[in-house]
Amino acid sequence: MPPQQLDKGGGSPVAHDRRRDFITHLSMDEGSSRLLDAPEHDGADNPSMKEFLLHFVQTSGPPQIIALCLLIALALGSTVGVVPAIVEDRYARLHHGHVGAPCLEIPQDERPVACLRGNEDAQNAAAFASALSNILTFTTSSLMGSISDERGRRGIMLLGMGLGLMAPLNLVLLQLFEDVDPFYYYASHALSGVVSWMAVALSAISDVMPPMWRAPSFGLVLAGFSMGFALSPILAVFLSHLGVSIFALSILVGGFTFACLFMPETLSPGASERARAKRLAERPRMDSQMDVIKYNLLRPARELLILNRNKLFRLLSTLAFFSGIVSTADHTLFIYYVEENLSFDDKDIAKIFLIIGVMGMFVQTVVLKPLNSRIGERRVIMVAFFVGAIHNYLYGVAKDKRTIFLSATIASLTGMSFPTISAIKANNVEESEQGRIQGALYSLSALASALGPLSLRYVYHKTKDGGGFGKGTMFIFGAGLYLIAVVCAWLLPEEQANSNFKRDEKKRSSLVDFDRGKVDYGALIQEEA
Numbered sequence: 001m002p003p004q005q006l007d008k009g010g011g012s013p014v015a016h017d018r019r020r021d022f023i024t025h026l027s028m029d030e031g032s033s034r035l036l037d038a039p040e041h042d043g044a045d046n047p048s049m050k051e052f053l054l055h056f057v058q059t060s061g062p063p064q065i066i067a068l069c070l071l072i073a074l075a076l077g078s079t080v081g082v083v084p085a086i087v088e089d090r091y092a093r094l095h096h097g098h099v100g101a102p103c104l105e106i107p108q109d110e111r112p113v114a115c116l117r118g119n120e121d122a123q124n125a126a127a128f129a130s131a132l133s134n135i136l137t138f139t140t141s142s143l144m145g146s147i148s149d150e151r152g153r154r155g156i157m158l159l160g161m162g163l164g165l166m167a168p169l170n171l172v173l174l175q176l177f178e179d180v181d182p183f184y185y186y187a188s189h190a191l192s193g194v195v196s197w198m199a200v201a202l203s204a205i206s207d208v209m210p211p212m213w214r215a216p217s218f219g220l221v222l223a224g225f226s227m228g229f230a231l232s233p234i235l236a237v238f239l240s241h242l243g244v245s246i247f248a249l250s251i252l253v254g255g256f257t258f259a260c261l262f263m264p265e266t267l268s269p270g271a272s273e274r275a276r277a278k279r280l281a282e283r284p285r286m287d288s289q290m291d292v293i294k295y296n297l298l299r300p301a302r303e304l305l306i307l308n309r310n311k312l313f314r315l316l317s318t319l320a321f322f323s324g325i326v327s328t329a330d331h332t333l334f335i336y337y338v339e340e341n342l343s344f345d346d347k348d349i350a351k352i353f354l355i356i357g358v359m360g361m362f363v364q365t366v367v368l369k370p371l372n373s374r375i376g377e378r379r380v381i382m383v384a385f386f387v388g389a390i391h392n393y394l395y396g397v398a399k400d401k402r403t404i405f406l407s408a409t410i411a412s413l414t415g416m417s418f419p420t421i422s423a424i425k426a427n428n429v430e431e432s433e434q435g436r437i438q439g440a441l442y443s444l445s446a447l448a449s450a451l452g453p454l455s456l457r458y459v460y461h462k463t464k465d466g467g468g469f470g471k472g473t474m475f476i477f478g479a480g481l482y483l484i485a486v487v488c489a490w491l492l493p494e495e496q497a498n499s500n501f502k503r504d505e506k507k508r509s510s511l512v513d514f515d516r517g518k519v520d521y522g523a524l525i526q527e528e529a
Contacts, residue, residue, distance in 0.1 A: 073228025092118025133193030137446030145439020160197035218419030230357020324448030
């Protein structure tokens with residue numbers, strides 16, 4: 001094929017159009033062209049925050065996901081301090097014969113044994129519900145991600161939001177009818193684990209955001225959650241427990257309606273076709289109906305094999321496992337622990353979630369992107385997990401509310417690990433595998449999250465009567481797991497983990513040399529092969 005003449009000066013509009021069209025042709029994916037339309041700038045390795053935010057807001061899909069995150073967090077956060085109080089009192093009455101005032105209205109040193117046992121029942125139920133939910137997520141998340149690669153993100157996200165309505169509905173019914181067992185609330189909560197809404201949402205963002213902006217984009221998703229959690233617990237101060245529960249259910253119904261009307265499909269037709277073709281090529285020969293059944297039963301396990309593809313994915317899997325154990329245990333057991341041992345009430349819970357929410361927004365919107373550009377994703381993860389070890393240690397040794405508030409303030413830095421790990425995953429797979437890799441790592445995180453509350457509850461039972469560091473030993477145990485995660489993050493291959501690393505620069509620059517004004521596409525394609 002003879003060389004084709006290009007306009008001299010690689011920065012001309014004609015050169016840019018030809019470059020985009022050529023690469024789009026090679027990828028056979030409309031999504032690639034969409035990513036190449038990201039605004040160009042001087043100093044491509046360090047785009048400004050203004051450029052990033054402008055591109056994020058103008059892209060179809062991410063703004064809607066942020067809005068949904070805000071609504072979901074507002075609903076879930078408003079009940080996070082309410083559920084322990086309601087369930088503890090209900091268990092005390094149903095199982096241990098408590099009568100009279102609600103348990104949390106009785107001073108801590110005067111609470112009857114029935115309330116203490118009701119609190120233990122509530123913690124155990126929360127731990128087992130979390131375990132079941134995460135086992136379901138472990139079983140289905142990778143499969144759901146793979147299906148979303150083939151069929152689209154929107155339908156899977158709507159299914160996940162629909163399942164998420166069941167637990168708030170049962171929480172309202174639990175307060176309207178005095179003989180309703182909390183089992184129904186926890187069962188519906190566990191069932192929501194069938195679809196990991198967040199994994200599909202991150203895949204949707206990966207569809208439309210360039211690799212260099214994926215980590216801060218995922219950070220904005222967490223910022224939306226942080227804003228919701230910052231505002232929501234305040235409602236518990238001004239509304240009754242039933243009022244807060246009805247408000248949360250109304251918000252989730254509104255969010256589901258918003259998603260049905262305004263959530264776009266982010267997966268391009270080209271990426272969908274390529275994913276289906278790839279899955280068909282990987283499918284083994286099936287000669288009987290039994291082969292088909294066996295294939296479908298084993299498919300979730302096959303989808304998880306992507307985690308063993310290379311050293312990077314194996315290390316990311318280890319990170320997801322250890323961090324998942326601690327973070328889920330913190331979220332599940334923390335409120336029960338501080339209410340029982342440090343006399344936290346609704347106002348204290350509102351304060352701590354306001355601190356976590358405001359700091360979370362600050363970290364995700366102001367700190368993450370410049371820190372990521374300066375030190376790279378690998379070191380961001382190391383910093384996040386090291387801070388996680390510190391704040392869990394402070395939880396464990398806390399003797400007063402001030403220490404808890406201090407540790408909650410720095411805990412938001414740990415949140416940088418989630419969007420950063422998700423970005424590394426997305427940057428190291430093809431566009432047709434975004435859902436699969438996000439789902440697979442969510443499956444592993446779910447397994448860790450299932451084991452986390454149970455593991456820390458076991459440590460608590462062994463140390464609550466004076467063993468180790470006392471009742472807070474479970475959090476110190478979690479700090480040790482975070483330190484193991486720091487070591488695993490240090491072992492990540494920097495050239496694969498950091499999106500701004502200058503890898504294969506010479507090879508990429510030889511693809512199209514605009515300064516010379518000529519390129520032989522056929523020769524380049526043969527050389528790449």
